[in-house]
Amino acid sequence: MRRLPTLAAAALAALLCAQPLAPLADAAEQTGFTVRREAIPGAGGVTLDAKVVEPAGPAREPRPLLVMPASWAVPNIEYLGAASGLVHDSGYVVVTYTARGFYASEGEVEVAGPEDVADASRVIDWAVSHTSAGAENVGMAGISYGAGISVLTAAEDPRVDAVAAMSGWADLAASLYPNDTVSAGAAELLLGIGHVTGRFGEDLRELERAYREHRTEDALHLAPERSPANRVEELNENGTAVLLANAWQDSFFPPKQITDLFGALNGPKRLMLAPGDHATPEAFGAAGLPNRIWERATEWFDRHLRGVRNDLSDSAVELEPLNGSGWREYPSWEAVTTETGRFRLTEPVSDGWPRPETGELVEGPASDWQHRIDVGDPTLARSGTVMLSGLLQGFARVPVGVSVPLVDRDDAAVWSSEPLPSGGTVSGTPRLRLSVTPTGREVSLFAHLYEVGPLGKGSLITHKPITVRNNEPGVPSEVDLALQPVVWNVSAGNRLVLVVDTVDARYREEGRGSVAFGSSSTAPAELRIPFG
Template sequence: MRTLVVSTLALLLAAVGIAVAPQAHASDAFTVTTLHFDAAHDSGPRCDVVGDLYVPQGVSPSNLAPAALTTNGFGGSKDSQAPLARMYASRGYVVLAYSGLGFGGSSCRITFDSPIPDGAAASRLVSYLGGATGIAFRDAAHTKPAPRLDAVVHDGVDHSGTRRSDDPRVGMIGGSYGGHIQFAAASVDPRIDAIVPMVTWNDLSYSLSPNNTGQSVGVSTPTQGAVKINWSASLAAAGLMSGVQHASVEPQRLTGCPDFPAAVCSALVGSATSGTVDRSVLDGFRRGSVASFLDRVTIPTLLVQGQKDTLFNIQEALATYRGLSAKGVPTAMIWFSGGHSGTPATGDYSSTTPNPDTQYVTQRAVGWLDHYLKGSGPGTGPRFAYYRDWIDYRGIATPAYATAGSVDVGSRVQYALSGATGLVPLATPPRPGTARLRTPPAGLPTTHDVPDALGLISLPERDVAGTYAQWDTAPLRSALDVVGTPTLRLRVSAPLDVGAPLADQLVLFARIVDVGADGSSTTVGNLVAPVRISDPRVPMTITIPAFVHRFDPGHRLRLVVSGGSTNYRGGMRPIPVSIDAGPDQILRLPIA
């Protein structure tokens, strides 16, 4: 078990390009001081937060600099952020890299980047950067006060128009868990001036139990979907490992549900047996997610989301982007080559050796903060940029990126289900036919595909006979570039009692597959769209997570609807399903 936990944690860190760096140290360009911060707040326990302060040489009360605040991804620590902190410090920023609550020597349990207490803790660090006293100490017991910081330039007023004496010019940057904290902090502290959240979530209830139909706002749905069993287990293991590693900081965190609120562990155990998550836990995840407090985020935001990401897919960033843009918040978005499910391409991004001169995403992030915090640089860049893995380049990845003024690029092309196995352009009359499948018992997997998070060797992609239906296009005469969110309009037939308990409802999984000329097949991005169906009489629209992919000439595009998935827990009882062809059964693809 320990081997699995360690390897899982290593994979989680590597997936977003994070490595645990050695203890930060002084250099000719900056000094580094480790401090402890009193992260007390009104509605919870007192937390000790440990962080490293990077101050560039030459910065002084007469030569002030802007500040950058950064914290770790899940399972990491302040040391994980050392390469990023060193890079920004060398560019003239005062940087505070800290371990988030429950990680890397900081106390309190993991509370999933909620505004309270996580955002409130970050706000205390902003106050310290603004010169407030009584917050920073040289020891964990908070008995040795650190000197007042007088190295950061101040703003006249914050983003609410309020004048404060402890208002620093400060931005935030970080990925995954260190990405969502930026929303939490910005929602409670208008002194923050710009953020760059990377590979993070919009609604954690969707991230861990997505339902890709019936979405009310963004990715949120009133009915939960299918549990991501591999990612849920991996995140639980990473949190447990962090608690064990830092038990000396707060031994009581290991009692009951190690390092988590007790309800979280109960929910994980329950989801493994029932395929559903306790409603109160999912509601808690949603309340603590930016989907629930997006109206309180009003500062310039550069969203960076990964095309190789089955944990926090592009739909999550799209939901946040659309919400911020609708309010008039300065917002831009990049879909880059990495993510939780794969490392970035050379010349695109690295958090272990960040370099804006040789990496597109690093360059854009630096440009964003330079623009809003220094008032310098070439500008904020295009509103939308996406990476194309079929473009050859050398050096920085800029040539591989296409840019646009809107996230809705290209046009919609429609295909209809034809016969039992065909997929034809809507202008071609579809043939009648019916595809049939049966879902497995106990939510068991019925596919051989790449397991999320666990890093196991996967078998060639294959579905168990009788548990899926598929429809193929004819071989493509020219390349087909899909950029964005496919949707599937579908009606199914199944002997299902309307209003059946969640565990007994029908769960299906839709995905897009690239079939090569040799017959080999690959699920695009390993992305799957689970849907939980309470009433099969009603047509549904399935949102398939967005991707960027070129289908080469001679390849076929395949739509698969299956009853099980390697990476999800499906419905608990076997249900026969039939799907009729027809002009109303439509797959819509965004073609660039």
């Protein structure tokens, strides 16, 4: 079983790297651009393996430059399809390079640390000196690891005028350690694929040791300088035009931290969220195939690097519903939600067989109650399998399902709304508030929000973990939990159902014994649902 993460990582690496080079070379000869391999000096004497895609012939004036760091564990061929289109159609010079520590690039993997940011600036220096690009119109683009490095570099290097960051992160700790809960499935896959394709630096080795020894908190000091959320002031001062694109079900970098980063930016900005998992909404675009996100990225660079007056506004949000099709555009993230329903959680009770203990989600007054469940036993409620569930939702619209009547009420608390006669659209960030009293000092909780039909079959809308740590046993604490943001169309006559349990396979859970949930007239348990 221990080999599975490594085998899965190797398969994923092979999939991500499978880009045809011979057809691209032929196309280059026919369409007037060149593709060449270069060894570019990075920071500290490290050499970076790069591909340069450049229009053929002399330039009358310096051309705009795009620098694209490759994704985690992926070589620089990743973006050659997209790069050829950008060069051929718009005259960019594109330099795409393999991040230090991976494949033919020297050095060790530094997890988007200062060395990686310095490397990106050195690539800009080299391109200005060795290609037809100038330093006046510089952009950066990337997927995943390349996205994070691009935004961090834009904060550090004011020459970067525009960024398109796809499937990246804003807050590294919030991504992989959400609400003090280890995202073990994501960590295993990232570490596994990293070992297959790269050479770990000391910081990454320290992080892995801490993770393996169940002391993740000891490695959190590495996160702040690697988190774009902590560089917002510099991005705003530089006036960087930032396009952010992510998947609703990203297994590595869920969207809540991205919507928070988007809200903090005050320069030109665009947010795009689509069905799928990590790097899947934009993957085909990187290969040069038609893709909404890469089309927007091209328009973004044309507007902010080439001065093309296209239809893009300086601030906008584009969303494709998780269970639907068709993009919707909004002027801001706040405009995604038009009203918020406040549902009180009532005490879960049973009406007798065959109806198990279930509370209500109602809009009435609060009541005093407590309800206890066991800790440490899995239930049918789950967030799905890392990468696989998001892929199925994104490409086949197959949701993570559950049979609500079969969820064990000894190990989970369940609340249900009345049927929504006209349906509706959950649009924004749901929030859960309730009192939690564990018998131990720590307890992990997993909140799952479902759309449920008349027969009790549910489809996962969104979820979020939280681990209450260092709590005094038997002493209640208030939990205010923001679930992952979503746009989800609820069918007429279906219900909203909230399930809270203590085990989810993609996370590392803490705690044993039992935990009581509670509500009072002064601190009512409630679920706030955004509608749009």
